[in-house]
Amino acid sequence: MMDVLYFAWVRERIGLPREKIDTQAATVMELIVELRGREERYEMAFGDLESLRVALDQELADFDAPLAGVREVAFFPPMTGG
Amino acid sequence: MMDVLYFAWVRERIGLPREKIDTQAATVMELIVELRGREERYEMAFGDLESLRVALDQELADFDAPLAGVREVAFFPPMTGG
Amino acid sequence: MRVCVQAEPFDLGAESNAFAAGVAGAGAVVTFTGLVRDNGGALAAMEIEHYPGMTEKAIAAMVEQAMARWSLADALVIHRYGQLAGRDPIMMVATASRHRADAFAAAEFLMDYLKSRAPFWKKELSAEGAEWVAARDEDEAALKRW
Amino acid sequence: MRVCVQAEPFDLGAESNAFAAGVAGAGAVVTFTGLVRDNGGALAAMEIEHYPGMTEKAIAAMVEQAMARWSLADALVIHRYGQLAGRDPIMMVATASRHRADAFAAAEFLMDYLKSRAPFWKKELSAEGAEWVAARDEDEAALKRW
Numbered sequence: 001m002m003d004v005l006y007f008a009w010v011r012e013r014i015g016l017p018r019e020k021i022d023t024q025a026a027t028v029m030e031l032i033v034e035l036r037g038r039e040e041r042y043e044m045a046f047g048d049l050e051s052l053r054v055a056l057d058q059e060l061a062d063f064d065a066p067l068a069g070v071r072e073v074a075f076f077p078p079m080t081g082g
Numbered sequence: 083m084m085d086v087l088y089f090a091w092v093r094e095r096i097g098l099p100r101e102k103i104d105t106q107a108a109t110v111m112e113l114i115v116e117l118r119g120r121e122e123r124y125e126m127a128f129g130d131l132e133s134l135r136v137a138l139d140q141e142l143a144d145f146d147a148p149l150a151g152v153r154e155v156a157f158f159p160p161m162t163g164g
Numbered sequence: 165m166r167v168c169v170q171a172e173p174f175d176l177g178a179e180s181n182a183f184a185a186g187v188a189g190a191g192a193v194v195t196f197t198g199l200v201r202d203n204g205g206a207l208a209a210m211e212i213e214h215y216p217g218m219t220e221k222a223i224a225a226m227v228e229q230a231m232a233r234w235s236l237a238d239a240l241v242i243h244r245y246g247q248l249a250g251r252d253p254i255m256m257v258a259t260a261s262r263h264r265a266d267a268f269a270a271a272e273f274l275m276d277y278l279k280s281r282a283p284f285w286k287k288e289l290s291a292e293g294a295e296w297v298a299a300r301d302e303d304e305a306a307l308k309r310w
Numbered sequence: 311m312r313v314c315v316q317a318e319p320f321d322l323g324a325e326s327n328a329f330a331a332g333v334a335g336a337g338a339v340v341t342f343t344g345l346v347r348d349n350g351g352a353l354a355a356m357e358i359e360h361y362p363g364m365t366e367k368a369i370a371a372m373v374e375q376a377m378a379r380w381s382l383a384d385a386l387v388i389h390r391y392g393q394l395a396g397r398d399p400i401m402m403v404a405t406a407s408r409h410r411a412d413a414f415a416a417a418e419f420l421m422d423y424l425k426s427r428a429p430f431w432k433k434e435l436s437a438e439g440a441e442w443v444a445a446r447d448e449d450e451a452a453l454k455r456w
Contacts, residue, residue: 005215007213007215007283007285008213008285008287008296009296011213055215055218055283058215058217058218058221058222059218060281074215074218074283076215076283076285077285077296077299078280078299078304079279079280079281079282079283079284079285079299080279080284080285080286080296080297080298080299081214081243081255081278081279081280081282081283081284081286082198082243082254082255082275082278082279082282082284082410087361089359089361089429089431090359090431090433090442091442093359137361137364137429140361140363140364140367140368141364142427156361156364156429158361158429158431159431159442159445160426160445160450161425161426161427161428161429161430161431161445162425162430162431162432162442162443162444162445163360163389163401163424163425163426163428163429163430163432164264164344164389164400164401164421164424164425164428164430175323175327176323176326176327176330176339177321177322177323177324177325177326177327178323179323180322180323180326180341180343181321181322181323184322184343184345184399185397187345188348188397189347189348190345190347191344191345191346191347192342192343192344192345193322193341193342193343193345194340194341194342194343194417195326195339195340195341195343196338196339196340196410196413196414197326197330197338197339197340197341198337198338198410199330199333199336199337199338199339200337201335201336201337201408202334202335251331251334253330262347263448264342264344264421265448265452267342268342268414268417268418268421271340271414272410272414275410275414302409302411306411
């Protein structure tokens, strides 16, 4: 079981800020593929990987990063702070 | 007749902030040579040209600049503003 | 160093004075302030979402990196989230050093990282509706110089 | 734009707030402040001499050059002369622009020119006596980048 968080328009498209997911996905990319297959709103949120970013346990990561031991995954658009 | 102004340690070495000078010097360098010949305090002020700057009518200038038409000459050390 | 991630407004002037008063050995203080832009008189407002927990950690890591890389007497980052009104300061960075080059470089470094690596997302609210601010290619490119 | 050459102290915070309030279209404000350095607790003071007439003209020319070169909403220079106490702000520069790169570049440009091309001379007063501050080679070299 893993906490999956969504921010900004990723959150709006999926319709919720966080959920618990029971997954066997070994990498971020496998988790994305699994979520895309769920419902259209996930397909809409994860359709364009160019404009998607991921953090594992609150550290920025790549899509091929392994999920072993990770408790919190967050998906969001490119950051626009400052 | 020309107003000649001195600032910072140039002023302190010469011992006055400004004076009127009647000169036939054609360039800044000729004026410096003329002043150096006057008294030791001028020699002390103008001894090291590396650390001397000049402005003609309130614009920075080079030592070989002509003095024709100039009303105000100022000598000072490198500036230390900011 | 001080990092504040807060919903409350802050006073640029009061923060600048307090920061400058605390850096006795430094002769140079640089501040950067980001303001909600007033787009041609249209009443603009802004909503900023962030990632509580990660935000504070990410900014603290950036400030530590800046302190290690340049000779700084102190550094400050304040960043707001939530509802902001038009013309409100969104965030500020302040840096202090003995000579100006360090304070300038560290402030620009912190701004470049805050723009693209701190988990904030801005939404502009105007008469036409709400819109997420798009990341600028220039901001991503700016990171390459460090 | 505003250029003030003054004997009176100024309040960094109040000037920063007033400047930021006046730049409605700009999202980025950069300030630089130069402070009298407190050298290891020794009560430092400073005396600044300048060239009345030339100073104002030279600074105004620098600010006009900066406004022509970068896309600035506004720019401000305040520089004191006369007697300054330890920790007093000596001078400040503020710049405002739509995006941060212009405000940063213009502030650094103005500082580099103010350091070496505005007719000010600083004298440091300490327990050991009074000494004219020497110009730094780095400051002269910094002009080459513009």
